Amino acid sequence: MEKHEMVLVSAPNIAGESFLKLLQRKSIPYAVIVNNKTEYERIAELGAPNIIVVNTTKENSWVVPEASIGKVYLFEKSLNLCCRYIQICRSWTRKPIYVVTGSHNPRLVYKGLGADYVIHSEGPDFTFLIGDDIGSRKA
Numbered sequence: 001m002e003k004h005e006m007v008l009v010s011a012p013n014i015a016g017e018s019f020l021k022l023l024q025r026k027s028i029p030y031a032v033i034v035n036n037k038t039e040y041e042r043i044a045e046l047g048a049p050n051i052i053v054v055n056t057t058k059e060n061s062w063v064v065p066e067a068s069i070g071k072v073y074l075f076e077k078s079l080n081l082c083c084r085y086i087q088i089c090r091s092w093t094r095k096p097i098y099v100v101t102g103s104h105n106p107r108l109v110y111k112g113l114g115a116d117y118v119i120h121s122e123g124p125d126f127t128f129l130i131g132d133d134i135g136s137r138k139a
Contacts, residue, residue, distance in 0.1 A: 005070035006031045010085050015100060016075030019126045020046060031067060033085060056084040069093040073129065076101040083113055090114035098129060
């Protein structure tokens with residue numbers, strides 16, 4: 001991971017929350033993308049240091065965040081929201097976008113929108129998603 005780059009995560013479910021805890025344990029800088037007040041409050045309660053709020057219905061509001069965005073991990077809760085997040089995030093980074101899903105939604109839809117990897121998993125352990133290039137950072 002390049003210096004000052006943050007991992008961006010959509011964590012609308014328990015799998016996403018587990019991944020956020022993993023990033024915290026490994027001291028990997030991250031931000032969480034949300035699209036409503038309820039989700040914002042839930043993520044804030046989890047202790048996320050950076051929360052990016054987007055209006056998924058207004059494309060002209062998808063301003064690139066000030067923080068440099070690296071890899072993106074989208075944990076799927078709904079097909080529509082995940083597709084919209086891919087569209088938004090693809091314009092923010094050239095790094096890989098991972099979609100983690102427990103459903104059988106067509107992976108080609110996600111790939112066609114710009115996801116690099118579609119991972120089918122319902123397990124609680126996502127350490128395999130974190131490669132050596134974004135290992136622990138000590139200040």
